[in-house]
Amino acid sequence: MNGQNNGFAGTAEYVASEQLMASVNVAVALQKPLLIKGEPGTGKTMLAEAVAKSLGKKLIIWNIKSTTKAQEGLYVYDTIQRLYDGQFGEEGVDDIARYIKLGKLGEAFESEEQAVLLIDEIDKADLEFPNDLLWELDQMEFYIHETKQTVKARQRPIVIITSNAEKELPDAFLRRCIFHYIDFPDEELMEEIVKTHFPHIGDNLLENAMEVFYWIRSIKDIRKKPSTSELIDWINALQIGGIPLDTLRSRLPFIGVMVKKDEDLQTVRERMN
Amino acid sequence: MFGRFFDTLKAKGLNVTLSEWLTLQEALDKGLCNSSLTQFYYIARMILVKSETEYDKFDLAFEECFKGIRSEDEVTASMLRWLDKPEMSELLHEEEKHWMNQGEDLQIDKDDVEEKFKQRLKDQDSEHNGGSYWIGTMGKTSFGNTGGNVGGVRVGGTTGYQSAFQVIGARKYRDFRDDKVIENRQFQLALRKLRHFSTKLDIPKTELDIDGTVHKTCNNGGCLQIVMDKPRKNAVKLLLLMDSGGTMIPYTTLLSELFQSVHKSNHYKDVKTYYFHNCIYSKLYKTPECQNGDWIDTEWMFRNLDSDYKVIIVGDAAMAPEELYSTSGNYRGPNGGLSGMDWLLLMKKNYKKIVWMNPKMALGEAPWREAETVIKNLFPMYKLTVDGLNQAMMRLMVNR
Numbered sequence: 001m002n003g004q005n006n007g008f009a010g011t012a013e014y015v016a017s018e019q020l021m022a023s024v025n026v027a028v029a030l031q032k033p034l035l036i037k038g039e040p041g042t043g044k045t046m047l048a049e050a051v052a053k054s055l056g057k058k059l060i061i062w063n064i065k066s067t068t069k070a071q072e073g074l075y076v077y078d079t080i081q082r083l084y085d086g087q088f089g090e091e092g093v094d095d096i097a098r099y100i101k102l103g104k105l106g107e108a109f110e111s112e113e114q115a116v117l118l119i120d121e122i123d124k125a126d127l128e129f130p131n132d133l134l135w136e137l138d139q140m141e142f143y144i145h146e147t148k149q150t151v152k153a154r155q156r157p158i159v160i161i162t163s164n165a166e167k168e169l170p171d172a173f174l175r176r177c178i179f180h181y182i183d184f185p186d187e188e189l190m191e192e193i194v195k196t197h198f199p200h201i202g203d204n205l206l207e208n209a210m211e212v213f214y215w216i217r218s219i220k221d222i223r224k225k226p227s228t229s230e231l232i233d234w235i236n237a238l239q240i241g242g243i244p245l246d247t248l249r250s251r252l253p254f255i256g257v258m259v260k261k262d263e264d265l266q267t268v269r270e271r272m273n
Numbered sequence: 274m275f276g277r278f279f280d281t282l283k284a285k286g287l288n289v290t291l292s293e294w295l296t297l298q299e300a301l302d303k304g305l306c307n308s309s310l311t312q313f314y315y316i317a318r319m320i321l322v323k324s325e326t327e328y329d330k331f332d333l334a335f336e337e338c339f340k341g342i343r344s345e346d347e348v349t350a351s352m353l354r355w356l357d358k359p360e361m362s363e364l365l366h367e368e369e370k371h372w373m374n375q376g377e378d379l380q381i382d383k384d385d386v387e388e389k390f391k392q393r394l395k396d397q398d399s400e401h402n403g404g405s406y407w408i409g410t411m412g413k414t415s416f417g418n419t420g421g422n423v424g425g426v427r428v429g430g431t432t433g434y435q436s437a438f439q440v441i442g443a444r445k446y447r448d449f450r451d452d453k454v455i456e457n458r459q460f461q462l463a464l465r466k467l468r469h470f471s472t473k474l475d476i477p478k479t480e481l482d483i484d485g486t487v488h489k490t491c492n493n494g495g496c497l498q499i500v501m502d503k504p505r506k507n508a509v510k511l512l513l514l515m516d517s518g519g520t521m522i523p524y525t526t527l528l529s530e531l532f533q534s535v536h537k538s539n540h541y542k543d544v545k546t547y548y549f550h551n552c553i554y555s556k557l558y559k560t561p562e563c564q565n566g567d568w569i570d571t572e573w574m575f576r577n578l579d580s581d582y583k584v585i586i587v588g589d590a591a592m593a594p595e596e597l598y599s600t601s602g603n604y605r606g607p608n609g610g611l612s613g614m615d616w617l618l619l620m621k622k623n624y625k626k627i628v629w630m631n632p633k634m635a636l637g638e639a640p641w642r643e644a645e646t647v648i649k650n651l652f653p654m655y656k657l658t659v660d661g662l663n664q665a666m667m668r669l670m671v672n673r
Contacts, residue, residue, distance in 0.1 A: 020589035022312065023319050026305055030296060030320075037325065078500060080481065087497045127461060168458050172325040176288055 002138075014043065014050035015193045023180035024051055024160075030178065031135055034121075034160035035169075038182030041227025051160065058115045060157070062104035064125045070132030073105035073119075074142045081193040096146045105136060106151055113153035123163045130173035138176060142193035183226060187214065197232050198239070209235050210250045217269055226258040234258045240248065278338045282321065285334040286340040289321050292293070294319050312405040316494065406412075422536060442614060459659045460534035464585050466666040467541070467583065480504045510543040511535065512578055517561045518551040518589030528587060529629075552592050553616045555609025566604055569615065575623045583669045584620070584627040587657065590634075592644040617651055628665040 008016070008024040016024075024047075027034035032106060036044045052059035059072055086093045108117040108181060121129060126248045136142045140153035151270065187210060192238065194206060213231045216222060226234075237254040247253065252272070257266050297320045300306070314335060323333045353515075360409040428599035444569045478501040485500030513535055515528060535544060547557035547569065556568040594600040597613045611619075621627060629652040635642055648654065654667050 019315050022315055026300060026316055026319060029303055029305055030300055032296065035323070083497055083499070127458075127465070169323075170458065171288075175293055177323065178319050179323045180319055181328070 004112070007053050011050045011054045013053075013196055014046055015189065016047070016050065017185075017189065017194040019182070019270075020180060021181065023178060027078065027160075027178040027234070028158055028160075029138045031156055033075055033161050033177050035174070036160065036162045036182060037164075037179070039184055040164060041164050041225060041229040042182040043185060043228060044182060045118070045120055048116055048120075048160040048161075051158065052116040055116070055158075057158070058111060058113065059118065059119045060104055060108045060111070060115050061120060063120050064122050064129070066124050066126070068125045068129070069135075070129055072102075073103040073133070074136065075103055076101045077146050089190055097149075100144055100147060102151070104140070106159040108149050108159075109140065109142075109153040112154060112158070112229060115157045117159045119159065119161045121164060122161050123169065128172075131170050134172060134176065139189050144165065145262050156171065190231070194232065194235060198235060201235065201239070204245055205238065205248075208245055212249060213258070216268060218265060222259075222264050222267060223261055224259075224264060230258045277340075278334070280315075281334040281338050282331065285337075287322065287327055287330050287334065295323050298369060302655075351393070368602075384662040387471050392403040393631050415572070443579050460662060462530055463659055463662040463666055464534055466538065466663065467669055468509070478503050493610045505541060508538045509541050510578075510582045511545070512574075512582040512584045512588045513544065513546040514553065514584065514585075514588075515546065515548050515561070515562050516551065517558070518588075520589050520591050521632075524589070524657070527632055531587065531657065543582075545576070547584070549588070550603075550605050550612035551588075553586075553620060554603045554613060555607050555611070563605070569604075571619075573610070573621070580623060580625050582624060583623045585630060585665070585669075586620075586627065586652065587630045587632070589633050590629065590631055590648045591642070591655070594643060597647065598645055614647075617648070621651060626669045628668055629654040630657040630661065630665060631655070634661075 008021050008028070023034060036047060038044055048061070049059060051057075055100070077099060082093060082096075082148075084100045092098050105117065108115045138161060139148055140156050143150050190210065191206065194210070195201065209231070213226060213234070219223050234254060234257045237257050238248070239255060243253045250272075252268070256270065259268055279289065279294060293313065297317055300316050301313075305498040306316055307610060318328065318331055318337070320596060322328060356548075391465065433607070480502050482500040482502035485502065486498065489498040489500050490496065513532070514534070516572075521528065532546065535546070547559065548561050548563055549557055550563050553571065555571050557571050557574060558568045560567055592613065593602075596604075600608055600612050603615055609616075629648060631654055634654060634656040635645065640646060653665070655668075
């Protein structure tokens with residue numbers, strides 16, 4: 001499956017492990033949603049972008065918040081607008097369809113060509129949220145009561161769902177998904193990731209920065225371990241700041257970019273001495 | 274076809290369902306595995322396992338099924354042949370690789386190998402992977418690919434995957450395995466019963482007030498005027514008091530499960546948690562360690578957390594008589610001039626709704642458990658199970 005069948009194989013900006021690529025391709029082949037879990041900052045959200053880009057498909061993002069309802073992803077009936085329009089005799093008030101606005105999921109179904117739908121941070125929503133979407137994700141269709149229409153996916157979208165494991169997801173929902181856990185990248189992969197972001201980075205800087213990064217991660221009492229995205233921010237800061245390399249490990253400049261808790265900063269400083 | 278694998282997964286405690294199993298079969302039918310054991314490993318894992326905490330169980334089951342120590346003749350199904358055990362372990366141990374080549378009479382003579390290859394090409398009539406004779410993948414013959422033979426002929430195919438057993442061998446996911454992570458969804462669902470909707474909260478007006486709109490519109494001479502209202506929100510405030518005494522240690526997991534469920538339920542207006550040791554006295558601890566000093570006054574709680582708080586007390590109610598009745602019965606901290614019983618009566622007086630959850634409650638009457646019987650008469654007591662929690666939540670919600 002490596003790169004054959006026009007499958008997903010990472011992009012210039014996104015380095016995916018082989019397992020991750022395989023998961024994406026299996027999910028596409030079996031037409032099941034792909035559930036991605038992993039430490040914060042391991043690029044869960046970026047995966048969907050990369051998949052869309054690499055397969056040349058449109059990306060539709062549905063960001064989930066604690067107040068998001070499943071219904072909002074399907075469609076919203078703008079009753080108030082209709083009421084107002086009715087008052088002033090606007091044309092087409094009797095056409096309910098004018099006031100039905102499709103949500104992100106509806107948008108993905110209606111799309112002429114196959115789209116990539118990212119349901120981001122599904123665990124933020126209410127406990128019942130995933131259950132409310134079972135039928136829609138299974139059958140790839142939903143019914144609009146107001147207009148007695150069924151919206152059916154023209155092209156079954158590729159659904160990618162991310163979760164930070166804040167809440168447990170219901171079993172019925174999990175059963176329908178392909179699951180992938182993004183491991184924290186090892187040094188080799190990390191080097192590759194950094195290089196895709198900074199193609200002209202000096203070996204010396206990279207080596208030193210990575211050493212500090214993994215050293216901080218290895219400290220046991222660090223509460224919030226720095227992640228990939230923080231390493232990238234730090235290297236960026238180091239490059240902009242033009243810090244001489246020999247002071248990198250003794251002074252840890254801009255360390256606040258990577259270590260964000262007061263207690264953690266203190267721990268790092270103590271360990272340095 | 275892989276019945277044994279399915280059973281092993283079940284035996285290792287993985288909750289694999291039939292629908293997931295069928296999905297895996299579908300994946301195999303579609304040839305997504307490329308007839309490679311390693312890809313099969315990843316595909317089976319991504320379809321059957323839904324949490325990184327269970328990767329380790331899966332690894333163990335997989336190892337048992339496909340690496341096993343049983344003899345070859347047990348594996349009859351043709352599909353299992355390429356998943357067969359010793360062929361695979363070769364990737365793990367170099368010595369085994371050497372040993373396995375014995376089976377092929379250690380033919381490294383190039384001409385001889387070529388001749389055999391041609392011969393078998395002629396004879397072979399189907400796909401074979403990992404056998405000890407035919408050409409295929411992952412095998413120990415001299416022919417095919419991804420195999421373990423030192424001096425063989427490579428026949429097409431792609432490499433690139435890390436060997437499944439290398440992955441399993443490392444048991445990378447052992448750290449994730451955390452048997453303390455229990456399914457507390459049921460607890461959470463029970464806790465959801467505890468809700469009381471109210472519009473008297475301080476939140477933005479986001480819902481249409483139909484009655485108000487009709488009224489205003491009529492007053493406005495029929496010209497539409499929209500009135501918005503605050504959505505109804507749960508107004509339940511919860512006070513959780515947990516016994517953290519020595520006799521409660523066997524129930525630590527259960528308690529932390531309940532604690533997590535309460536804190537994951539973000540639908541309450543407020544949740545407060547305090548700890549006590551055996552019985553409630555003049556101080557309540559802020560942490561389960563119950564360290565002297567790290568506490569609040571119980572009277573402060575009475576003053577600041579009003580009577581609308583619904584109280585769940587969790588404890589085994591196993592107190593010695595003096596712990597309950599003596600004014601110096603608290604052997605760990607101050608009594609505050611009152612006996613434990615008096616403090617409990619004060620609790621009852623201050624809060625309208627209190628339930629007691631007991632993890633080791635006796636079924637029916639248990640007069641020999643004196644303290645438990647006394648407290649049962651004071652507060653409604655339920656066993657700390659999903660069922661008991663459901664009943665307790667109902668009790669907290671009824672108006673009586």
